Amino acid sequence: MFRGRTVEYRVGSSAPGAAVARGLLDAVGVHRIAVVGSGPRGLSVIERLGARLAAEPRTAKARPVEIYLIDPVEVGCGRVWRSDQPEWFMMNTVADEISAFSGTPDDGPHRAGAGPSFGEWWRATDADHPGPNSYAPRAVYGRYMRFVLSAVRGGLPAGVNLHELRLSVEDLTRTGDGYQLRLSDGSRLSVDRVVLTTGHARPGPSGEQRELAQFASDRPGLRYIQGDSAADMDLDNVSSASTVGILGLGLSFYDVMAAFTLGRGGTFKEDAEGRLTYLPSGAEPMLVAGSRSGMPLPARGRNQKSATDPYRPLLFTxxxxxxxxxxxxxxxxxxxxxxxxxxxxxxxxxxxxxxxxxxxxxxxxxxxxxxxxxxxxxxxxxxxxxxxxxxxxxxxxxxxxxxxxxxxxxxxxxxxxxxxxxxxxxxxxxxxxxxxxxxxxxxxxxxxxxxxxxxxxxxxxxxxxxxxxxxxxxxxxxxxxxxxxxxAGPPPVRLAQAAALIRAGVLRIVGPGTRFVPDPASGRFRTRSPQVAGSEVTVDTVLDARIPPPDLRRDPSPLTRRLREQGIWTSYVNGTGDQAFDTGGVAVTRSPYHPVTTGRTADTGLYVLGIPTEHTRWFMQAGSSRPGIWSDFVYDADAIAGHALERDGAVRTPAPGPAGTLPGSPCLQGF
Known part of the structure; x- marks a missing residue:
């Protein structure tokens, strides 16, 4: 049987849910689960926790369950999908192919396991919905995620509470049969299980990027803007008189392009031939962009497929x-x-x-x-x-x-x-x-x-x-x-807008093999393509429009650093000896994805899902599942929810067996 846990908050804590937590100080038999990170992966775990709890028979003696969803930016949608970002940041998957519910609507209320797809919700809530197979602003998807969280909360049975904590977790330590989280406001939260879905890291610049950043730091007229989600870049302070060098022509390039044009009051219009043209506002800077390929990311094909009819390969099996x-x-x-x-x-x-x-x-x-x-x-x-x-x-x-x-x-x-x-x-x-x-x-x-x-x-x-x-x-x-x-290209309209900006002289693609380098002679940054004569341009701002790849070894966040120091998070290595390849992904067991510690053991009260595990598993940046279809995205969340709700008592961290494996633990196969 679980012993009581202590939830410690400073008196007068401003954390949302703190008053509720203080009321549980002396509760006995309460089972507490923390989900750290409330992007799509964290929300999916919450949704499956809600669905499983609602399906359980609840009696007067049923053990109370307290769930804590923790995110420092916006609880329910996280940083990348936050609902207050500008509308010109668009998704690159059509809304009809996305659902954050693990089941389709039925005759009952919307709740965990039964709710509308993103496309259905968008059509029902927006009188200006652009029609089927449309691409939504990311902020709209953030609002949908908040709706899903509200529906999950409304369907929770008696004795189950969901708390939203708009804080960051700065430390996690073992407490015998549970865990204590230290939060950014100084409060501490003791729980039985922790699900870590912490999303994209923000590593500092390295290599050539560090050189560019250092060059800018020594010269007041220059700026280097580090790669990140475009909504979190400091773009508003870039002057219209600036020439901005954009490193990379991927999805983030299109976000930056939109922010400096649509976000500065520019407009796109169709000409008599149906071709987009750009009408500048005068507030946009000159954009100079390049990459190894010299080609902006090609457009996604207009969607003609049903969201509920997955492709079945004939040869690639x-x-x-x-x-x-x-x-x-x-x-x-x-x-x-x-x-x-x-x-x-x-x-x-x-x-x-x-x-x-x-x-x-x-x-x-x-x-x-x-x-x-x-x-x-x-x-x-x-x-x-x-x-x-x-x-x-x-x-x-x-x-x-x-x-x-x-x-x-x-x-x-x-x-x-x-x-x-x-x-x-x-x-x-x-x-x-x-x-x-x-x-x-x-x-x-x-x-x-x-x-x-x-x-x-x-x-x-x-x-x-x-x-x-x-x-x-x-x-x-x-x-x-x-x-x-x-x-993984953008909506076609983005590529058409890029072409319009090139024709208007607002955007210049330097060419293939583009590099940006410090140029002490001019006191600015210089860029050129070795394949294009006369392509050299100097710029005063360099913006890295590439999302840094996940790498545990370069993640500077306090929580990741503490997890590494304690040996709770380790980097997954493929192979041994001279052939070993350190992937930089968090080493986890197979489902339900417990972290593998430095002692080659599985910490079975912890779970790691999503981007931190990239390269241990592949394509962990996937942010949704299709309506009514259980993909790996839902199966992963459900497996974690099921294990986190188990009532068998102690968290297990077994001793390693021969060759660093755990005897009788199929979840560790592959280690």
């Missing part, structure tokens, strides 16, 4: 990959380039050529084409392009991720005007394909396979599923940047 690794254990690590990529590429080609065959010969011939490639496990990877030729498709360019992600590789330009002309043509063609849609465009349909098969990829990547060198070089070094570039 676990069975096919596992049966094509001769000489290797069926459950052993694989080589991404040799074993995984050929099947994934074949799946993309299947959709690419199949879509074109449908356009030319009809859906029946497309089905026939695909059926002819449905090979049994153990077969070699089929030559999909050769099969398409038998249907008369010989003129489509091959699907080459390098060519698509680096369209200007190997090209040189005599002047910047020539590069800009080429760039605008590439943007125009991409917008044409995006307008055709993610079902009708062979290219956009094929690139959607990169998104739709993430679950299959995780089967081979998570927990040292790849050989260490292949994990580091082939997967993280080659595949992930290209996949992110081609499959």
């Amino acid at each position: 676990v069975e096919h990959v596992r049966h094509r690794t001769p000489g290797k254990s069926p459950d052993g690590p694989v080589d991404f380039r040799a074993d995984v990529w050929p099947w994934l590429h074949a799946e993309m080609n299947l959709v690419y050529y199949g879509t074109e065959i449908r356009h030319r010969h009809g859906a029946g011939r497309e089905a026939e084409f695909k059926a002819g490639l449905a090979v049994p496990a153990g077969s070699p990877v089929p030559d999909v392009a050769a099969a398409a030729q038998r249907y008369g498709v010989r003129d489509l360019p091959p699907l080459d991720l390098d060519r698509l992600a680096r369209p200007f590789a190997g090209r040189t330009y005599d002047d910047h005007a020539a590069f800009e002309c080429d760039l605008l043509e590439v943007l125009r063609r991409d917008l044409v394909e995006a307008a055709r849609g993610n079902v009708e465009s062979p290219l956009k349909a094929a690139l959607d396979v990169l998104r739709d098969t993430r679950g299959v990829i995780r089967e081979f990547v998570d927990y040292s599923g790849l050989e260490p060198g292949s994990h580091r070089d082939d997967f993280l070094g080659w595949y992930v940047p290209r996949s992110s570039f081609l499959a």
Whole structure:
């Protein structure tokens, strides 16, 4: 049986929920759960806790449960999705594909396990809703998350309370059979279980970024703005007379672009031909941007898919990959380039050529084409392009991720005007394909396979599923940047806006291979593309529009530092000896994701979910699940909720067994 816990707050604490907590000082048998971080992952755990508790029979003697949701920015949606950020920061997934409820609405009230999708809620609450398959501002999704939290709270049974603490956790220590959290207001909270969903870190600049920051710090007229969520960057103080160098052309670039144009009063209008033009306000600075590719992130295809009909791969399956690794254990690590990529590429080609065959010969011939490639496990990877030729498709360019992600590789330009002309043509063609849609465009349909098969990829990547060198070089070094570039793009309107800004002279893309360097001779920053003659520009502000990758070793937050010092959080290492690859992700067991300590033990009262575990598991930045479909996102939250509510008593931290594993603990397989 659980003993009573003490919730310690200073008298007069301003923490929301503190009065309720003080009233529980002498409660006996109360089970307390803290969820630290209230972004999508934290909210999902709260939602599943609410659903499980509501499903339990509650009696007069039922043990009280106190749940604490803790976030320093906005409880319910966290920092990235906070509801007061400007409306020009947009999502890159259509609203109809997103739900923070683990079940669809029924005849009862909205509550944990039964509630509207984001798209349904948005349509019902906004008279100016733009229609189906629309992209919402991030602030609107933050308000939806707050609605979900309110619905969960309203459906909690008697004896269960949910407290919102707008504070940060600065320390966590073991207290025998529980934990004590030290909060940023000095108060202390004792709990039985802690779920850590702390989201994106804010590491300081390193390498070239540190050099740029130092150069700016010594010169009052210069500024260096560190990479972060654009809503948290200090953009308002950038003068309209400034020339701003933007490092990176990914999703954050589009946010910064919008903030400096729409956020400064500029407007976009369609001309007589339906092409966007930009009307400047005069308050926007000159934007000079660049990246290794020299290409802004391509647009997502117009959505033509049902949110409730997930893609089912025909060729890229676990069975096919596992049966094509001769000489290797069926459950052993694989080589991404040799074993995984050929099947994934074949799946993309299947959709690419199949879509074109449908356009030319009809859906029946497309089905026939695909059926002819449905090979049994153990077969070699089929030559999909050769099969398409038998249907008369010989003129489509091959699907080459390098060519698509680096369209200007190997090209040189005599002047910047020539590069800009080429760039605008590439943007125009991409917008044409995006307008055709993610079902009708062979290219956009094929690139959607990169998104739709993430679950299959995780089967081979998570927990040292790849050989260490292949994990580091082939997967993280080659595949992930290209996949992110081609499959995680912005709404098409953002790319059209970028083209309009280029034509208006407000935005200048420097070219491929862009670097920003200090230039002591001019006292400013200098940038140029080695492939574009005459591309050199000097700027007085450099803004890093790249989100720093998760890395436990570089996370400066007080809580992470204390967890590392105590050996509660360790970095996951793939492999041993000379082949070892330290991923920088928090080492966790398999579901329900307990941290693995320096003693190679699982702290079973703690759970770590989401971005801190990136590279131990893959694609932990996913922020939602589809309506009515339980993806890994929901399964993960539900597994943690179920374990955190167990009534078996003590938190277990067993001694390690042979080879650093825990005997009888399947959750530690892979360590």
